[in-house]
Amino acid sequence: MSYADRLSDVAVLGAAGKMGSGIVLLTAMEMADARLASDGEPSGMVLHAVDVSEEALSGLHRYLRVQVLKAAEKKAVALRKAYAGRADLVENEEVIRQYVEDVVGLVHPTSRLESAYGSRLVFEAVNEDPDLKVRLLSQVAANASGDFWVLTNTSSIPIHELDERVKLGGRIIGFHFYNPPAVQKLVELIRAGGTVPELNGFAVEYAKRLRKTVVPSRDVAGFIGNGHFMRDALYAVAEVERLAGDFGFVEAVYMVNKVSQEFLIRPMGIFQLVDYVGLDVCRSILRVMSQRLAGEKLAAPLVEEFLAMGIAGGQFPDGSQRDGFLKYEKGRPAAVFDPRKKAYEPLPGIAGREDAALGAPPGRIKPWKTVIQDPEKKGFLEEYFKELAGMKTLGADLAVRYGRKSKAIGVGLVESGVAAGPEDVNTVLLTGFYHAYGPINGYFD
Amino acid sequence: MRKIRKRVFMTAGHATVSLGTGRKEFNPKKPRPGLEDYIREAGRGTLGRIGGGANVDEGVISNFMAARFNRQGNLAALIPAIDESLRWKPCTRVEGACGSGGLGLVTAVKSVLAETADVVLAIGVEVQNTVKAIYGADILAGAGWYSGQRKQGHAYFFPSLFSDRAGAYFEKYGRDRTRRAFARWYRNAVENARLCETAQEFHNACPDLEALALTEPNPRTFVDHLNVFDCSKVSDAAAAIAVVSEAGLERCGIPRKDAVEVLGWGQVEADLTAPPADPTDLETSRRAVATALESAGVNLGEIGTVECHDCFTISGLLSVEAVGLAGRGEGPDYILEGQTSRQGRVPFNTSGGLIGWGHPTGGTGVRQAVTVWQQLTGKAGAWQLEVAAERPYALSVNMGGDDKTVVALVFRRGIE
Numbered sequence: 066m067s068y069a070d071r072l073s074d075v076a077v078l079g080a081a082g083k084m085g086s087g088i089v090l091l092t093a094m095e096m097a098d099a100r101l102a103s104d105g106e107p108s109g110m111v112l113h114a115v116d117v118s119e120e121a122l123s124g125l126h127r128y129l130r131v132q133v134l135k136a137a138e139k140k141a142v143a144l145r146k147a148y149a150g151r152a153d154l155v156e157n158e159e160v161i162r163q164y165v166e167d168v169v170g171l172v173h174p175t176s177r178l179e180s181a182y183g184s185r186l187v188f189e190a191v192n193e194d195p196d197l198k199v200r201l202l203s204q205v206a207a208n209a210s211g212d213f214w215v216l217t218n219t220s221s222i223p224i225h226e227l228d229e230r231v232k233l234g235g236r237i238i239g240f241h242f243y244n245p246p247a248v249q250k251l252v253e254l255i256r257a258g259g260t261v262p263e264l265n266g267f268a269v270e271y272a273k274r275l276r277k278t279v280v281p282s283r284d285v286a287g288f289i290g291n292g293h294f295m296r297d298a299l300y301a302v303a304e305v306e307r308l309a310g311d312f313g314f315v316e317a318v319y320m321v322n323k324v325s326q327e328f329l330i331r332p333m334g335i336f337q338l339v340d341y342v343g344l345d346v347c348r349s350i351l352r353v354m355s356q357r358l359a360g361e362k363l364a365a366p367l368v369e370e371f372l373a374m375g376i377a378g379g380q381f382p383d384g385s386q387r388d389g390f391l392k393y394e395k396g397r398p399a400a401v402f403d404p405r406k407k408a409y410e411p412l413p414g415i416a417g418r419e420d421a422a423l424g425a426p427p428g429r430i431k432p433w434k435t436v437i438q439d440p441e442k443k444g445f446l447e448e449y450f451k452e453l454a455g456m457k458t459l460g461a462d463l464a465v466r467y468g469r470k471s472k473a474i475g476v477g478l479v480e481s482g483v484a485a486g487p488e489d490v491n492t493v494l495l496t497g498f499y500h501a502y503g504p505i506n507g508y509f510d
Numbered sequence: 511m512r513k514i515r516k517r518v519f520m521t522a523g524h525a526t527v528s529l530g531t532g533r534k535e536f537n538p539k540k541p542r543p544g545l546e547d548y549i550r551e552a553g554r555g556t557l558g559r560i561g562g563g564a565n566v567d568e569g570v571i572s573n574f575m576a577a578r579f580n581r582q583g584n585l586a587a588l589i590p591a592i593d594e595s596l597r598w599k600p601c602t603r604v605e606g607a608c609g610s611g612g613l614g615l616v617t618a619v620k621s622v623l624a625e626t627a628d629v630v631l632a633i634g635v636e637v638q639n640t641v642k643a644i645y646g647a648d649i650l651a652g653a654g655w656y657s658g659q660r661k662q663g664h665a666y667f668f669p670s671l672f673s674d675r676a677g678a679y680f681e682k683y684g685r686d687r688t689r690r691a692f693a694r695w696y697r698n699a700v701e702n703a704r705l706c707e708t709a710q711e712f713h714n715a716c717p718d719l720e721a722l723a724l725t726e727p728n729p730r731t732f733v734d735h736l737n738v739f740d741c742s743k744v745s746d747a748a749a750a751i752a753v754v755s756e757a758g759l760e761r762c763g764i765p766r767k768d769a770v771e772v773l774g775w776g777q778v779e780a781d782l783t784a785p786p787a788d789p790t791d792l793e794t795s796r797r798a799v800a801t802a803l804e805s806a807g808v809n810l811g812e813i814g815t816v817e818c819h820d821c822f823t824i825s826g827l828l829s830v831e832a833v834g835l836a837g838r839g840e841g842p843d844y845i846l847e848g849q850t851s852r853q854g855r856v857p858f859n860t861s862g863g864l865i866g867w868g869h870p871t872g873g874t875g876v877r878q879a880v881t882v883w884q885q886l887t888g889k890a891g892a893w894q895l896e897v898a899a900e901r902p903y904a905l906s907v908n909m910g911g912d913d914k915t916v917v918a919l920v921f922r923r924g925i926e
Contacts, residue, residue: 141665
């Protein structure tokens with residue numbers, strides 16, 4: 066079966082979710098492009114956008130229209146060539162509008178899983194719950210009318226486990242996009258021991274066509290991305306618990322969040338990142354990892370406690386940030402949650418009390434956004450972290466300890482064979498998490 | 511062509527800011543002045559220097575595509591909106607793509623020569639930031655032959671036509687040196703614009719303009735042989751100038767030293783449906799310049815400054831050759847030697863040109879006349895040059911489309 070034939074009938078499960086809708090967008094455009102490249106009209110192709118939420122599905126076409134339009138405006142040069150045979154499409158505007166119609170037109174939103182039975186490619190992007198994934202994929206497998214392949218967007222569940230439980234015979238591969246899929250460059254590609262080579266070839270080609278950076282990960286729970294992120298977050302929680310005795314809980318959250326963002330020049334503080342991903346998602350991932358990685362304590366009772374109080378983070382349907390560890394105003398952290406008072410305490414008050422305790426960051430500090438655009442980034446970071454290491458403040462001490470821990474986690478991933486080498490770990494953090502530098506570095510030695 | 515039989519002057523020029531990317535006050539998400547605001551600002555700027563609209567006999571407005579950029583036609587009727595005293599006076603709108611401004615100036619000159627007017631208010635305007643660049647490219651493509659060229663054409667239609675000219679030039683005369691000349695052209699344009707506060711690149715603070723301009727072209731997202739720095743930007747702007755007879759100057763109370771005299775012009779039209787015979791030559795511009803110099807009775811060696819139509823760096827380079835200051839294939843060396851810079855022998859585009867000052871397409875020809883007027887009458891402020899006594903003349907070349915509609919004018923500061 067050719068690449069384009071494989072893409073002629075696709076199902077995305079969990080299509081209205083934040084990952085699923087992005088996967089629908091990218092896949093629908095790739096389907097339209099593949100067909101335009103072969104014989105012109107993308108009619109006859111179909112992408113079944115399957116989701117349990119009718120309400121969320123109702124917004125999918127509107128989301129797609131906006132996003133495909135943006136993408137089409139950027140690739141108008143190629144689109145004019147692709148539609149060269151259409152005499153009725155003369156102006157860019159006409160070509161772009163037709164492309165939006167062609168892409169959106171091949172997406173069929175549905176709440177019926179039966180729609181996926183005839184698909185040749187099933188993209189799974191439902192909640193990070195192994196039993197749910199197994200149940201849905203098993204139903205498709207039991208009823209499928211023909212040969213089909215599964216790309217799963219799981220960020221933590223071992224692929225061989227899904228393969229065995231669904232009895233797919235190797236017709237599954239891990240294809241882990243980062244959030245949001247349309248923007249983030251990284252894809253973690255995870256082969257199960259039995260994954261058929263043709264599927265691997267397809268996945269590599271598909272990622273290449275999407276212009277993604279592919280990092281292979283060994284099929285171990287959490288893979289590279291969450292293998293680092295979860296341990297990094299657990300370390301932050303442990304630091305909060307250690308500091309809370311002296312400074313108080315909200316103060317400790319504030320300090321660790323500030324150090325992990327500002328002092329370490331990361332795009333977000335660690336608790337902002339946990340909120341962005343969602344506490345519920347983090348809990349699911351931690352459960353998957355802790356059940357499969359015996360001998361390592363991978364639990365966060367604090368996250369469970371917050372979730373029990375209804376503090377979950379994640380995003381609203383319009384993409385804005387829900388409150389979690391932190392409260393957000395216009396997308397920016399504004400307060401820290403105090404579980405004893407069950408209320409948020411405003412940041413300025415905490416900062417006023419604790420910034421002096423932390424001490425100022427190194428004098429040559431630059432914001433993360435400036436650093437990632439700096440062509441002389443490496444030299445700057447060396448000088449910056451040298452200055453940080455020489456400082457005798459609490460903030461500098463926390464930052465250095467944090468940087469060392471982050472490195473140790475990365476090295477652990479290499480030593481355990483999850484990542485093929487330090488470069489892969491660093492690439493994941495640089496491209497999937499937008500860090501300014503990889504965790505495996507010499508800055509904190 | 512016959513020589514001018516009556517003295518014609520231009521005076522009281524006014525250019526608005528050229529608004530678009532690069533200007534600090536430009537925000538594509540916020541409301542901006544509209545077409546009528548620009549017309550009013552430029553028109554009132556000129557009227558304020560000539561004693562008001564009561565002194566005006568006639569109005570001419572140059573514009574390319576307001577019908578699409580702004581959904582507005584019948585622009586002649588926006589001239590009376592500048593000032594009540596202009597109501598009921600004869601007004602005309604002219605269109606010749608990016609050469610509209612030049613056509614408007616010539617239309618005004620002809621009214622003065624015909625003695626049907628002594629004072630003509632000439633305005634040029636284009637407000638283009640109403641659409642994204644990719645859709646603006648559709649609108650601007652109207653300067654080419656729609657039914658014969660558009661379908662096969664590139665998404666960025668005009669950049670692509672000039673990219674093809676650049677490609678042909680690379681092939682014939684070498685790529686590396688030519689691209690370095692493009693980069694120098696860009697640098698000169700921005701350095702001049704930094705001195706002129708209405709210029710779109712006035713705020714440009716890039717420390718190494720030539721390195722930036724040498725960015726490799728990316729055919730996947732743009733065109734084969736040009737990058738974005740080789741192109742003039744999307745601009746909103748207007749310019750106005752009074753075209754007057756000797757009696758008109760007297761009526762407005764303007765001394766001749768505060769005016770420039772039009773000594774001759776060349777107005778040349780090529781066939782829109784015919785491709786250029788030689789893509790490395792701007793033949794129509796060449797003919798217009800020759801006609802203008804001949805009608806003015808001026809030698810090329812007496813030209814002290816040139817306003818050329820550098821909608822792209824390649825059109826700037828080809829203009830240098832079309833004017834005749836450099837031979838065919840010698841434009842790159844001429845530019846790289848610094849001859850076109852403001853320290854050079856014949857400075858080009860002293861307020862930044864289309865790449866530096868901005869390119870409000872249908873208004874550019876009028877803006878060029880305003881620049882010449884400012885430069886020759888000592889009103890150029892920070893970008894003032896010393897005009898050499900032995901080379902007191904200025905030449906402007908305004909081009910519409912791919913070298914199809916061209917107007918060249920020869921000026922000198924007004925003398926008794």
